[in-house]
Amino acid sequence: MLNIFIAGQKYFGQAVLKELAAMEGIKIVGVSAPCCGDRQDRLCREAVKRGLPVIPAGSLNASTLPEGLDLIISAHCHDFISPATIQKTKLGAIGYHPSLLPLHRGRDAVYWAIRMGNPVTGGTVYWLNNKVDGGPIAAQGYVFIRPGDSPFDLWRRDLMPMGIMLFRRVILDLLDGLIVAVPQDEKLATWEPSVGRPPLFRPDLPMIGPGPEGFTVRVNSKALTGNS
Structure with a gap:
């Protein structure tokens, strides 16, 4: 089982979440995406619909990233991802x-x-x-x-x-x-x-x-x- 966190936005981020969530051996443990009131991003809305934890874009860091991650996937993500954040994962980020x-x-x-x-x-x-x-x-x-x-x-x-x-x-x-x-x-x-x-x-x-x-x-x- 791979524990994956997706950082991204827009249609591409949403599509990546849907594709990976349907794969066997994958667990999406959280998402980082723009979430601004009624104008939520597509990826944010998809994560909320699935009951996934969402970290608002701009606040992803080592302290907010979930523990026990294998991989971060950047899918149209414009956020800064610090060394401390990426080093919390087992495999890194793609x-x-x-x-x-x-x-x-x-x-x-x-x-x-x-x-x-x-x-x-x-x-x-x-x-x-x-x-x-x-x-x-x-x-x-x-x-x-x-x-x-x-x-x-x-x-x-x-x-x-x-x-x-x-x-x-x-x-x-x-x-x-x-x-x-x-x-x-x-x-x-x-x-x-x-x-x-x-x-x-x-x-x-x-x-x-x-x-x-x-x-x-x-x-x-x-x-x-x-x-x-």
């Missing part, structure tokens, strides 16, 4: 980025993939660490960009469903006792600025450490057994 990392790091990856005329892009689930969008890759997939695509079109049609599918794939790996963590190639990394909004705030997230006891860490396609 997030989804809508690009073929290490390409198009930054908040507007979908926009820049289209703007730069890329014929192909994709999505990546990666382990959060101290480099924005720079953690080891857990799962990845690609899609074709169609003529006339807008960032919204590409996100809703292909990249959002891909994110849900990739989260599911990583969770199934973890249930099988496997941690996939392939380092990104920094020589290929690109970074583009945010469009029409403030620059990204760099969160102080720790690098994931050795694999926990009972799990196998796969790095560069080589399997290493974690003993800590």
Whole structure:
């Protein structure tokens, strides 16, 4: 059984919660999402409907995070997640980025993939660490960009469903006792600025450490057994 906490918002966060809650071997123990009176976020409403504890966005920290967690999932989360918070978990934290990392790091990856005329892009689930969008890759997939695509079109049609599918794939790996963590190639990394909004705030997230006891860490396609 994996005890999972979801930090996120909007339709994507809600969809990730629904998908994972339907999986065997998973227990969602809490959620962090925007919850502002009558204007509750979709993820917040879904959590309340299911009777899950909700930590309002902006107040997630080591003292408010539930005990006994295996994993934090970041699903469209804009909160700062401190090292003390992430280190309370057994496995760490994973997030989804809508690009073929290490390409198009930054908040507007979908926009820049289209703007730069890329014929192909994709999505990546990666382990959060101290480099924005720079953690080891857990799962990845690609899609074709169609003529006339807008960032919204590409996100809703292909990249959002891909994110849900990739989260599911990583969770199934973890249930099988496997941690996939392939380092990104920094020589290929690109970074583009945010469009029409403030620059990204760099969160102080720790690098994931050795694999926990009972799990196998796969790095560069080589399997290493974690003993800590």
